[in-house]
Amino acid sequence: MEKSAVYHRPSDNFAYSINKTTLQIRLRTKKADVQNVKLLFGDPYIWENNEWQIEEMPMTLSGSDDVFDYWQVYVSPAFKRLRYGFKLQSDADTLIYTEKGFYETAPLDTDFYFCIPYLHQNEVFDAPDWVKNTVWYQIFPERFANGDSSLDPKDTKPWGSEKPAVNNFFGGDFAGIIQHLDYLVDLGINGIYFTPVFKAYSNHKYDTIDYMEIDPQFGDKETLKRLIAECHSRGIKVMLDAVFNHSGYYFPPFQDVLEKGEQSPYKEWFHPHSFPLTGGERPNYDAFGFVESMPKLNTANPEVKDYLLTVGKYWIEEFNIDGWRLDVANEIDHQFWREFRQEVRSIKSDLYILGEIWHDSMAWLRGDQFDGVMNYPFTTNIKNLLAKQSITGQEFIENMSKVYHNYPKNVFEVTFNLVGSHDTPRILTECEDDEQRTKLIYTILLTFMGTPCLYYGDEIGMSGGADPGCRECMKWNEEDQNLDMKQHIQRLINLRTNERLLANDGEIEFLLPDSPNGIFGYRKYTEDKSIVVLVNSTDTEKSYSFTEPLSDIKDIYSGKTYTGSSVTLEGYGFAILNY
Structure with a gap:
């Protein structure tokens, strides 16, 4: 047994x-090295005849990546405390693994074991339950719909009259969004994520001028209130985008520092290296990257903190928003986010707090900061599988198994899964305009764990390269829409909504292919029901064999019934089997 591969922390x-x-308790072992694992556990204060009372419970192999196996078990301590270890069996060895190492027999001293001192109710991860049942739609307001031309900025272009650029405007606004809410309801959407709507200089609005005002090109506060009320009346949640890592160049406090230098009362709102402030290729102040127009805010400064916390609370109290998406969240100090959570949750207990983090995010997901993060590892793996075609089905499953086990299950259920956004090329473009590969990406997105998000226009087959190419005006003429793509996505959303196992109910089991590029899948299951999603990520027909023959098992997407020991799928085909 490879002891160095065995790992657990409490x-x-x-x-x-x-x-x-x-x-839920998990253990990691070397892949295919351990045949059986049992949890050894007991209450540290229950002894009989001077012997600690210890129980055994079998653990389930919950997944494998390219290097490790993962095991899991659920346990409910009668007195909300636990000491525990593991019994590992391989072909050659049986070992006991505890906090103090490996032993041939179970130690009698409870101090040797891993410890859960007490299950505190206020430390249970408490992301809003509604998020698990939400299908999001990301709207870039400037490019979704122009409903009130009287608000158009100077030199606004006719809708869709030219390619998107970093500095052109087409007049998208709140009125246009309100006019098309029924379109989103028909699609099956019940959550909207808006990129920033606050007063800003650019068309993307990530360079905030005033965090307490709506950008006048979108409308006013009353219009936003009406938009949110119209959304809520249709069962649609609303999440706004908060850019607290940096302000815009024309943010009045930053302008004051530019003008007054060291004499400015706002100098400690930012991170100046010297005075006067100068921009250019390497500004002498911290910024988002080295972008001189986005100076980094000092969120440890009490005045800045108070200002931003007021902002966070204001839009909940006055507008009843349902979530905050936090831009560049990993570059802001943890203490700020802890206080942010306390403040906004004191106003709305089921507010969704979503951080933009591209790397391992466990440090933000311990229940004291965020509810979820944008699941970019999912994005990367699904694009590598079907857009770039640089990994096999086996590698996809192994990689996603690793990602899944990087987080608690109840955290993973509310991770924000996306395949395209205002920051990336359109997914159809990334798939080289291959509609079958693009459809298959949406099949996985909308049947996987987590809370999925569509980028506006992707559902009708819009294309475009990297920013600004991915920010084209929404195409509202049906003649310009790929209705087949839209119907595919509509059907998947409907299935996900009506069959909760296709969302976040139950457990998940990853199904490895019988060859690296064979059919792979995943099973979502409870004690009495299973849904199996099978995927052929290649352009050639392939079959998947079951250990037990199928008996009139229905594909709930196609309506086809399967009987026998295998399922055959055409190139880029899939099946959603209801057991």
Whole structure:
């Protein structure tokens, strides 16, 4: 047995509360090295005849990546505390693994074991339950619909009359969004994520001038209130984008520092290296990247903190928003986010707090900061599988198994899964305009765990390269829309909405292919029901064999019924089997 590969820690993604009474405990071992694992556990204060009372419970192999196997079990301590270890069996060895190392027999001293001192109810991860049942739609307001031309900025171009650029405007606004809310309802959307709507200089609005005002090209506060009310009346949640890492160049406090230098009362709102402030290729102040027009805010400064926390609360109190998406969240100090969560959750207890983080995010997901992060590892792997075609189906499953086990299950259920955004080329373009590959990406997105998001226009087959090419005006003429793509996505959303196993109910089991590029899949299941999603990520017909023959098993997408020991899928085909 490879002892160096065996790993557990009594926290984070290896031991965590699923609810007020139940823990999920995980263990990592070398791939295909251990045949059987049992959890050894007991209450540290229950002894009989001077012997600690220890129980055994079998653990389930919950997934494998290219290097490791992962095991898991649920346990409900009667007195909300636990000491535990693991019994590992391989062909050659049986070992006991505890906090203090490996032993041939189980130690009798409870101090040798991993410890959960107490299950505190206020430490249970408490992301809003509604998020697990949400299908999001990202709207870049400037490019979705122009409903009130009286608000158009100077030199606004006729809708869709030219290619998107970093500095052109087409007049998208709140009125246009309100006019098309029923389109989103028909699609099956029940959550909208808006990129920034606050007063800013650019068309993308990530360079805020005033965090307490709506950009006049979108409308006014009353129009936003009406938009949110119209959304809520249709069962649609609303999430706004907060850019707290940096302000815009024309943010009045930054202008004051530019003008007054060291004499400015706002100099500590930012991170100047010297005075006077100068921009250019390497500004002498911290910024988002080296972008001189986006100076970094000092969120440790009490005045800045108070200002931004007021902003965070104001749009909840006055407009009843349902979520904050936090831009460049990893570059802001953890203490700020802890206070942010306390403040905004004191106003709305089921507010969704979503961080933009591209790397391992466990440090932000311990229940004291964010509810979820944007799941870019999912984005990367699904694009590598079907857009770039640089990994096999086996590698996709192994990679996603690793990502899944990097987080607690109840955290992964509210991660924000996306395949395109205002920052990336359109997914159809990334798939070289191959509609079948693009459809298959949406099949996986809309049947996988997490909360999925569509980027506006992707559902009708819009194309475009990297920013600004991905920010084209929404095409509202049906003659310009790929209705087949739209109907595919509509059907998948409908299935996800009506069959909760296609969302976040139950457990997930990853199904490896029988060859690297064979059919792969995943099974979502409870004690009495299973849904199996099978995917052929190649352009040639392939078959998947089951260990037990199928008996009139229905594909709930196509309506086809399968009987026998295997399922055959055409190139880029899929099946959603209801057991």
